[in-house]
Amino acid sequence: MANIKDVARAAGVSSSTVSRVINDSPSISNETKAHVRHVIKTMNYTPNQNAKALTNNKSYTVTLLVDVDDEKAFQNPFFYEVMHGIEKYVYQKEYSLIVANLNTKVKKTNVLDWLVKGKRTEGVILPSAILDPAIVEDLRKEGVPFVSIGEPEKVRQSVSWIDIDNLKGTERATYRFLEQGRRQIAFIGLESSELFSRRRHQGYISALSSYGITPDPSLVITCANTKENGEHHMTRILEGPTTPDAVICADNMLSFGVLKAIKDKGLRIPEDISVISFDNAQTAELSYPSVSTVDVDVFELGYRSAKLLFDRIGNTDLAEEGILISTVITTRET
Amino acid sequence: MANIKDVARAAGVSSSTVSRVINDSPSISNETKAHVRHVIKTMNYTPNQNAKALTNNKSYTVTLLVDVDDEKAFQNPFFYEVMHGIEKYVYQKEYSLIVANLNTKVKKTNVLDWLVKGKRTEGVILPSAILDPAIVEDLRKEGVPFVSIGEPEKVRQSVSWIDIDNLKGTERATYRFLEQGRRQIAFIGLESSELFSRRRHQGYISALSSYGITPDPSLVITCANTKENGEHHMTRILEGPTTPDAVICADNMLSFGVLKAIKDKGLRIPEDISVISFDNAQTAELSYPSVSTVDVDVFELGYRSAKLLFDRIGNTDLAEEGILISTVITTRET
DNA sequence: GTGAAAGCGCTAACAC
DNA sequence: GTGTTAGCGCTTTCAC
Numbered sequence: 001m002a003n004i005k006d007v008a009r010a011a012g013v014s015s016s017t018v019s020r021v022i023n024d025s026p027s028i029s030n031e032t033k034a035h036v037r038h039v040i041k042t043m044n045y046t047p048n049q050n051a052k053a054l055t056n057n058k059s060y061t062v063t064l065l066v067d068v069d070d071e072k073a074f075q076n077p078f079f080y081e082v083m084h085g086i087e088k089y090v091y092q093k094e095y096s097l098i099v100a101n102l103n104t105k106v107k108k109t110n111v112l113d114w115l116v117k118g119k120r121t122e123g124v125i126l127p128s129a130i131l132d133p134a135i136v137e138d139l140r141k142e143g144v145p146f147v148s149i150g151e152p153e154k155v156r157q158s159v160s161w162i163d164i165d166n167l168k169g170t171e172r173a174t175y176r177f178l179e180q181g182r183r184q185i186a187f188i189g190l191e192s193s194e195l196f197s198r199r200r201h202q203g204y205i206s207a208l209s210s211y212g213i214t215p216d217p218s219l220v221i222t223c224a225n226t227k228e229n230g231e232h233h234m235t236r237i238l239e240g241p242t243t244p245d246a247v248i249c250a251d252n253m254l255s256f257g258v259l260k261a262i263k264d265k266g267l268r269i270p271e272d273i274s275v276i277s278f279d280n281a282q283t284a285e286l287s288y289p290s291v292s293t294v295d296v297d298v299f300e301l302g303y304r305s306a307k308l309l310f311d312r313i314g315n316t317d318l319a320e321e322g323i324l325i326s327t328v329i330t331t332r333e334t
Numbered sequence: 335m336a337n338i339k340d341v342a343r344a345a346g347v348s349s350s351t352v353s354r355v356i357n358d359s360p361s362i363s364n365e366t367k368a369h370v371r372h373v374i375k376t377m378n379y380t381p382n383q384n385a386k387a388l389t390n391n392k393s394y395t396v397t398l399l400v401d402v403d404d405e406k407a408f409q410n411p412f413f414y415e416v417m418h419g420i421e422k423y424v425y426q427k428e429y430s431l432i433v434a435n436l437n438t439k440v441k442k443t444n445v446l447d448w449l450v451k452g453k454r455t456e457g458v459i460l461p462s463a464i465l466d467p468a469i470v471e472d473l474r475k476e477g478v479p480f481v482s483i484g485e486p487e488k489v490r491q492s493v494s495w496i497d498i499d500n501l502k503g504t505e506r507a508t509y510r511f512l513e514q515g516r517r518q519i520a521f522i523g524l525e526s527s528e529l530f531s532r533r534r535h536q537g538y539i540s541a542l543s544s545y546g547i548t549p550d551p552s553l554v555i556t557c558a559n560t561k562e563n564g565e566h567h568m569t570r571i572l573e574g575p576t577t578p579d580a581v582i583c584a585d586n587m588l589s590f591g592v593l594k595a596i597k598d599k600g601l602r603i604p605e606d607i608s609v610i611s612f613d614n615a616q617t618a619e620l621s622y623p624s625v626s627t628v629d630v631d632v633f634e635l636g637y638r639s640a641k642l643l644f645d646r647i648g649n650t651d652l653a654e655e656g657i658l659i660s661t662v663i664t665t666r667e668t
Numbered sequence: 669g670t671g672a673a674a675g676c677g678c679t680a681a682c683a684c
Numbered sequence: 685g686t687g688t689t690a691g692c693g694c695t696t697t698c699a700c
Contacts, residue, residue, distance in 0.1 A: 003693055014671045019695055029669060046451035050393060051693035053384035054676050064433075068418040080413065084402040084435065091438045091445060096454055099398075099433050101418065104425045111425060117380035120430055337677055348687045353679055363685060385677035388692050672699080683688075 002045045011039040022047060059119055062090055062309060063098040065112060065126040078280075078298055082149060085302020086125060093310055095122075102130050116142045123309045128152050128161065128195075145312035149305050151322065153195045158320040160312065162305045165324035166196045166278075169294040170203030170248055173276040173329060177246040178211050182274065186219040186237055188230065188258060189250035197222070200250040200278065218242055223254075230257025238265050249277040252284060255291050259334070275334040289333035296327055336379045345373040356381060393453055396424055396643060397432040399446060399460040412614070412632055416483060419636020420459060427644055429456075436464050450476045457643045462486050462495065462529075479646035483639050485656065487529045492654040494646060496639045499658035500530045500612075503628040504537030504582055506663060507610040511580040512545050516608065520553040520571055522564065522592060523584035531556070534584040534612065550576055557588075564591025572599050583611040586618060589625050593668070609668040623667035630661055 004022075008015040013036060020028045021036040039045075053059050064086060066079075083099075090097045098121055106114040115121040116139075124139060128150030136157045139146045148161035170187075177185050187204045190197040201222070208215055218240045223229040230253065237244060238261060247262075249255040255277035262273050269275060269289055277284065277291045284293045304323060312318050342349040347370060354362045355370040373379075387393050398420055400413075417433075424431045432455055440448040449455040450473075458473060462484030470491045473480045482495035504521075511519050521538045524531040535556070542549055552574045557563040564587065571578060572595060581596075583589040589611035596607050603609060603623055611618065611625045618627045638657060646652050 004695095005693080015693085016672080016695075017670060020670085023695085027669060032669075044451075046448070048388070048693055049452040049454045050384060050387035050391075051676090052695085054382070054388045054678085054692090055694045055696090057384075057676070059384060061432075068414070068421070080402070083433065087402070087433065087435050087438065091434065091440050094440055096432050096434065096449065098395075098430050099417065099421065100425065100430065101421050104421065106425050106428055114380070115430065117378075118383040120383045338679095339677080349677090350679075350688080351686060354686085357679085361685060366685075382677055385692095386679085388676090388694085389678045389680090391692070670700090672697105674695105674697085676694090678692090679690100681688105681690090684686090 002043045003048065004045075007036070007039055007043055007045050010043060011036045053119075057119070059122055060095045061098055061121050062095055062123040062125065062306070062313075063100055063112075063115055063121040065100055065102055065124055065130065067102045067127070067130045069103060070129055081280075081298040082302035082305075085299040085304070086306045087302075088299075089303050089306035089310070093306075102126075112138065113142075116144050123147075123313045125149060125305050125309055128163075131155055131159070133157065143316070145309060145316065147305050147308045147312070149301065151195055151199075160308055160320045160322070162301060162308055162323040162325065164196070164296045164298075164301060165326055166199035167203040167206065168324070169278060169296070169327035170200045170250065171207045172203075172327070173248050173278075173294050174204050174207030176276070176329065177248075177274060178207065180246075180274070182246040183213065184216070184219065184242055184244045185246040185248060186234075186244035187215070187221070187248045187250070188233055188237075188254055189220075189222045189248075190225055190254075191222050197250065204248050216242055219244055225251045225253040227253055227257040227260075230254035231261045232257070234258040234261035235264070238262070238267075244273060246274045247276075249275060249291075252277050252279040252291070252293070255284075256287055259287055259289070259291065269334050276329065284330070284332065291334045292332045293330050294327045295330050297325060300325055336377045337382065338379075341370070341373055341377055341379050344377060345370045387453075391453070393456055394429045395432055395455050396429055396457040396459065396640070396647075397434055397446075397449055397455040399434055399436055399458055399464065401436045401461070401464045403437060404463055415614075415632040416636035416639075419633040419638070420640045421636075422633075423637050423640035423644070427640075436460075446472065447476075450478050457481075457647045459483060459639050459643055462497075465489055465493070467491065477650070479643060479650065481639050481642045481646070483635065485529055485533075494642055494654045494656070496635060496642055496657040496659065498530070498630045498632075498635060499660055500533035501537040501540065502658070503612060503630070503661035504534045504584065505541045506537075506661070507582050507612075507628050508538050508541035510610070510663065511582075511608060512541065514580075514608070516580040517547065518550070518553065518576055518578045519580045519582060520568075520578035521549070521555070521582045521584070522567055522571075522588055523554075523556045523582075524559055524588075525556050531584065538582050552576055553578055559585045559587040561587055561591040561594075564588035565595045566591070568592040568595035569598070572596070572601075578607060580608045581610075583609060583625075586611050586613040586625070586627070589618075590621055593621055593623070593625065603668050610663065611668075618664070618666065621668075625668045626666045627664050628661045629664050631659060634659055 004015045004018050008018045021033050100111045104111040124146040128148045131148050131152050132154050151163040189201050192198045221233045249258050267273050278294045284291050338349045338352050342352045355367050421431050434445045438445040458480040462482045465482050465486050466488050485497040523535050526532045555567045583592050601607050612628045618625050
């Protein structure tokens with residue numbers, strides 16, 4: 001395996017020159033650069049990253065910290081897309097991406113400490129679900145930049161984060177209905193234990209109230225994200241005092257049941273009741289009729305989280321920042 | 335940040351002694367060890383991994399190579415469990431796990447070359463779906479150990495791999511039915527484009543033939559893994575010439591439809607028709623009645639793949655090896 | 669515009 | 685059982 005000295009010798013220059021060429025230093029003449037690059041090519045030389053890491057005191061590596069025990073949070077396609085987004089940005093920066101599980105222990109110390117103190121990683125991306133005051137304290141103490149995927153909830157410290165703009169998402173969907181003249185707009189959401197669920201609910205309320213409408217309690221329900229729940233609760237709403245002319249559905253699983261309930265009652269979609277759900281396109285197209293959605297770009301979520309992190313790696317005293325990624329309403333048949 | 339010299343100075347020994355203590359060399363007296371370890375503790379010293387990597391010419395890192403564009407292969411909980419298994423083993427070895435996407439480019443070269451030639455990684459784990467002759471050639475040329483998750487298919491070269499024992503899985507399930515005296519055993523499988531599908535089919539045939547039974551073509555169907563397909567094809571089988579008294583279902587999605595079709599025909603499960611499906615417990619418990627399954631341990635799959643890899647990192651001229659992980663039949667209500 | 673030399677933090681051969 | 689020293693492959697200051 002050729003090293004920088006071999007290249008230098010072969011090119012008839014010093015190793016510092018080769019180094020400068022590799023790093024495209026402006027102080028090297030174009031002829032020398034061309035020559036050395038040629039030699040590098042023919043010798044098939046690749047710099048040893050460990051040496052580079054040692055010299056520059058940088059690992060050229062960032063870490064995605066996950067909690068494998070939190071099934072809800074990450075055993076879904078969502079996670080994979082986020083990771084893909086992160087991956088893309090990270091490798092563009094010529095860094096590599098480490099994945100580590102929060103609960104893993106290495107020599108009895110937690111992975112994160114091990115990675116950080118051992119200078120194996122320069123930054124950390126972690127889901128808000130595992131962001132608690134203790135971890136923040138830890139990361140701060142080590143002085144390693146980090147960003148949260150998801151708006152932080154359990155943490156009072158100011159941290160950098162990125163999230164889908166859930167509130168605006170449902171708000172816009174609700175506005176759309178209002179502009180269509182619909183006024184009995186139902187909301188079927190997820191339980192409010194998660195911040196994003198509450199945000200989606202808030203968006204609905206916000207839009208209504210700007211039209212001077214108070215949400216009708218009989219049109220609002222929250223439950224776990226199963227198809228069955230969607231069907232059950234939509235049926236109850238349809239049998240209730242107010243028949244809605246539109247439904248905001250905060251989750252795609254729910255929407256499958258919601259659509260079924262409406263069809264079973266013999267109502268027309270979207271003429272009698274229009275429906276907008278939330279989430280990725282993939283599943284939305286499987287429903288019949290295919291459900292309109294507030295689309296979230298999870299790849300972008302990952303990509304931007306990495307960008308946010310690298311900003312802070314490049315400049316340690318950058319202020320903390322929270323970023324919301326806009327959603328887009330995709331109109332389908334409902 | 336303290337380094338080894340600082341520790342040495344503070345402990346009143348040389349840095350080689352500290353190094354030996356860190357690596358638990360037998361040539362150091364117990365008193366010295368105890369003393370140095372104490373100093374290390376109080377100084378909160380952690381060895382710089384980049385320096386270690388350079389000195390030992392090891393990156394202490396392995397790579398999980400994925401293909402994010404192959405949605406089928408990895409946008410499922412399966413992937414996550416596998417990764418978890420890998421992660422666990424890797425960190426036990428005090429290595430870290432890099433994740434990289436096959437199609438990512440770094441400085442116009444593919445990630446893998448970049449990782450390998452740059453000495454960023456010592457070994458590679460990759461799904462059989464992306465294992466083709468060119469990649470094998472590439473990895474061999476670089477001399478980097480690798481293992482395939484999944485029995486290789488597109489490759490003639492001998493490689494190390496690990497997989498679920500799909501054949502034995504369906505074979506055992508079929509035997510169970512045969513031992514119960516059932517003889518009209520249907521098989522609803524996945525399309526034979528994937529090796530694991532064919533293996534599951536082969537297991538079914540193998541068990542039958544050892545009982546001297548030739549599979550009844552009207553009882554065998556393969557299709558894509560949707561609930562609807564399961565329902566549709568099961569219905570057709572039930573309306574066909576032979577009424578089965580048992581069904582081997584090679585995929586859990588299918589089984590949901592299969593159960594529905596049987597119930598809709600008014601047949602009793604398991605009295606009239608018994609069903610065994612394939613895959614993880616989680617989804618199986620959601621069906622009604624809860625479906626018995628051939629369980630696969632995907633965590634183990636990941637864990638053992640990492641083990642297989644580290645065997646080869648430790649000893650480069652170990653022979654290639656293929657490992658099949660046994661399945662277990664979990665009896666539920668069907 | 670390029671080279672010589674020191675140094676990043678660790679390990680290992682050799683000395684005692 | 686422990687210390688001295690050279691060296692891993694790169695970058696960077698200082699010279700010229």
